[in-house]
Amino acid sequence: MTEICINGAGPVGAALACRLAASGWRVLVVDRAGLAEAEDPSLDGRAYAIAEGARRMLEAAGVWQHLGAIPQPITEIRVADGRPGERPSALGLQFASDDRPSDDVPFGWMIEARDLRTALNAALRTQPLITVAAPDQARFSFGRDGVSVALNSGATHEVRLAIAAEGRRSPLREQAGIAVTRIPYHQCGLVAMIGHERPHDGTALEQFLPQGPFARLPMRGTDAHPNRSAIVWAESEIRARRYYDLPDAAFAAEIAERLRAEDTGAITMAGRRWIYPLSAQYAHSYIADRMALVGDSAHGIHPIAGQGLNLGFRDVIALARTLGEARGQDPGSRDCLMRYQRATRPGNLAMLAATDGLERLFGNDNPVLRLGRDLGMAAVNRLPRLRRAFARRAMGL
Structure with a gap:
């Protein structure tokens, strides 16, 4: 029996599916686009900076091993x-x-978006505990004891937990009535x-x-x-x-x-x-009844520090750990979801505040602010312990 449904097979949703399946969960992944479509190099020109903590998660999920091109x-x-x-x-x-x-x-x-997508797709296809419905769409009906997932292709799945990994305009988040604050x-x-x-x-x-x-x-x-x-x-x-x-x-x-x-x-x-x-946004809650938000469905930040995808991968790490601790219990229980939210939302909001503050502090030519921020960077540069603490935090360690 499928236990968890992830709506969205983008980098965060696909990585979460692989990580949960590697831990023994049966996962259904739904996406309106076919997997092969996301491998088209003309679709996305981005390159991702994958932090060491995220790399270790991808390795544990069986994804890193599928990278044909060696990352830089x-x-x-x-x-x-x-x-x-x-x-x-x-x-x-x-x-x-x-x-x-x-x-x-x-x-x-550093890895190109297409190479990461190809590795994720290979892991999705080879993991026996993952069922992929793509291209397809689903209607979600939430009950007290579970979630009914009705696919347009005709099949219906009963799961215990639905996860929104659909991006910034998440339909599941809107269905749950979770408010979002946006920062243009x-x-x-x-x-x-x-x-x-x-x-x-x-x-x-x-x-x-x-x-x-x-x-x-x-x-x-x-x-x-x-x-x-x-x-x-x-x-x-x-x-x-x-x-x-x-x-x-x-x-x-x-x-x-x-x-x-x-x-x-x-x-x-x-x-x-x-x-x-470019914009930032944050959901006022990461959870609802039998639902959790991950990645851009929960948060989006300015790319000034290159941490957007890594923040989503931290959600994956936290949710996989939380569900691992709840093995043998109900993965969609309120207690389990609250533990996930406590583990992720405060840190993510702190990162959003930090990147927003950096953009406002450095995004001007005021000579007084220029001198102050230059002196601040020089001071950090002279403090090895603080510098290394910043580095470890950015590396997700």
């Missing part, structure tokens, strides 16, 4: 304050090998892949610019582009659209203006670019 480790991180066309402030923050738990544990792993940033994120003349040596760069953060993230090279990086670049909506519409050479020149401090050499575009509106 992040071995060093540089954080700086700057302006386009200028060298960044010397009062920055650097996380190096001494800040990692050990030499063989990097700060994170009036910004768009530009995402692109570049090739560059000189190697990145596993170093990630984050610059806080007046119009928004700009990140260059190391990627595995290809035959066409041996030295390759992902660009995540936030700008005001109008400016972002203007940059998005530039020819490749002009777009690459704008990126080069923001990489003055890096010895990357000549920059070329290594594929198409994408543009996304």
Whole structure:
């Protein structure tokens, strides 16, 4: 008998299904799109920075082993304050090998969205305790003792717990009447892949610019582009659209203006670019009767720290742990769901507040604030224990 239904087979929903199945739960996964459709490289140009804690969860879920392309480790991180066309402030923050738990544990792993999706799909297909209904849609009827899941394809499943993993516009969350607070940033994120003349040596760069953060993230090279990086670049909506519409050479020149401090050499575009509106939001509750929210259904944050997907994977870790402790009991009980919410929501709200505060603090050109934040980063840089504590937190350890 199927015990749990996950509505949504995105990265968080699929990872949760694999992690729960690896622990012995029988799981039904429903998604309106077919699994193979999400493997199309034209669908999503993002690259994810997977924290070490999330990587360990994916390995335990049987997903990491299916990655055909070896992810790129992040071995060093540089954080700086700057302006386009200028060298960044010397009062920055650097996380190096001494800040990692050990030499063989990097700060994170860079992986293309398509590669992660392919690995998740392979794990879903090979796990015998998972039933996948995709493409399909379901109607959920909640009762005191269980949830009836009626698929459009005709089958009906009786489960004990429904999990909403459908994204920011979650239909299950709306069905449960859970309120959401949204925070608009009036910004768009530009995402692109570049090739560059000189190697990145596993170093990630984050610059806080007046119009928004700009990140260059190391990627595995290809035959066409041996030295390759992902660009995540936030700008005001109008400016972002203007940059998005530039020819490749002009777009690459704008990126080069923001990489003055890096010895990357000549920059070329290594594929198409994408543009996304940026906002944050949080659900007022992560649970309802026989329902739990995970990932973007529960929260969404500004990409300034690159923690959005990792936050969803932390939900997976917490819910899998909570349900593991409840093995032999009712996974949809109020007590079980309350334990999950207590384990996740406070930390997620703290991360949302931190990323929102960073965006507001660094997203301006006030000289007094610039000096204060530069001095603050320099102070943290001189405190190894604090620096390592920040690093471990970001790594999910």
